[in-house]
Amino acid sequence: MPRRDLEGGGTKNTDSHGYDPETKWTSWLVPMFVVANVGVFIASMYVNNCPRTNLGFQGDCVARFLGRLSFQPLQENPLFGPSSSTLTKMGALKWDSVVKGHEGWRLVSCIWLHAGVIHLVANMLSLVFIGIRLEQQFGFVKIGIIYLLSGFGGSVLSCLFIRNNISVGASGALFGLLGAMLSELITNWTIYTNKVAALLTLVVIIVINLGIGILPHVDNFAHIGGFMTGLLLGFILLPRPQFGWVEQHHLPSASRLKSKYKPYQYVLWILSLVLLILWLSIGTVMLFKGENGYDHCHWCHYLTCVPTSKWKCNES
Known part of the structure; x- marks a missing residue:
């Protein structure tokens, strides 16, 4: 049976049983997310107002010609951004504030904040390259749900383990999009050409990015x-129908497909939905009960930092 070349974005020759070319969605949500993240960063720099608040103990403000948008001294923030106190004020993820201060909104607000220009640019480039492709294929509703819920899931896991530091950034949401790409490839396996090469490429990208997360001061739990x-949401939201389902009304009744999706897609859908509900509900309850993730996983500190002769890890 002829198949659509999804990697190339084109179609191969199809007959009446072929797979209908899918609607090409116009990407507008991902660009809006980029604008929102840039806007929030500018707002955080305005609130930071380094020339007025910096006491000079760690050096002078960087790029003072920017006025109140100038950056904190590089000794304090080498990423060219605001102070940690400003990030906390703007909604950074902080265990005390979330659990003891009952500020659960920080689980969402933190994904719109960034520690500096370098942090912001790296995440926004990733969002553009990954998010626009997914939005064009599946539409803004599904990708928006994956982005926001993945960011929330990353915040929950991060807050379960990290208590003494703040955490900001869209990395959890971005890794959710990567996870959705992987599950979309798996659940739609029969549609893809060059499927093994696509899978290996995606796995290598994911492993490299997760590997970077073991460096000190990188919140790999959010990743x-x-x-x-995102992996679970991909199985739920991104399955594609069988070949010929779209055109089956042109076929004789005896030739029509009985099911829109393959049996394994239904199994993955149900299993992922159950696991997603369990993960988010149990994780959120544990968090607001004040439980420490390390009490249930003593070795989990290796997931975010591996101590070497070059650096030490603070497990708390």
Whole structure:
């Protein structure tokens, strides 16, 4: 049976049983997310107002010609951004504030904040390259759900393990999109050409990015939590119908497909839905009960930092 070349974005010759070319959605949500993230960063720099608040103990403000948008001294923030106190004020993820201060909104607000220009640019480039492709294929509703829920899932896992530091960034949401790409490839396996090459490429990208997360001061728990959430959501939201389903009304009744999706797609859908509900509900309850993730997983500190002779890890 002829198949659509999804990697190339084109179609191969099809007969009456072929797979209908899919609607090409116009990507507008992902660009809006980029604008929102840039806008929030500018707002955080305006609130930071380094020339007025910096006491000079760690050096002078960087790029003072920007006025109140100038950056904190590089000794304090080498990423060219605001102070940690400003990020906390703007909604950074902080265990005390979420659990003891009952500020659960930080689980969402933190994904719109970034520690500096370098952090912002890296995440926005990733969002553009990954998000626009997915939005064009599946539409803004599904990709918006994956992005926001993955960011929330990353925040929950991060807050379960990290208590003494703040956490900001869209990395959890971005890893959710990577996870959704992986599950979309798996659940729509029969549609893809060059499927093994596509799978290996995607796995290598994911492994490299998760590997970077074991460096000090990188919140790999947000990456892992976002990836797990996005992976499950991909199985739920991104399955494609069988070949010929769209055109089956042109076929004789005896030739029509009985089911829109393959049996394994239904199995993955149900299993992923159950696991997603369990993960988000149990994780959120554990978080607001004040439980420490390390009490249930003593070795999990290796997921976010591996101590070497070059650096030490603070497990708390």
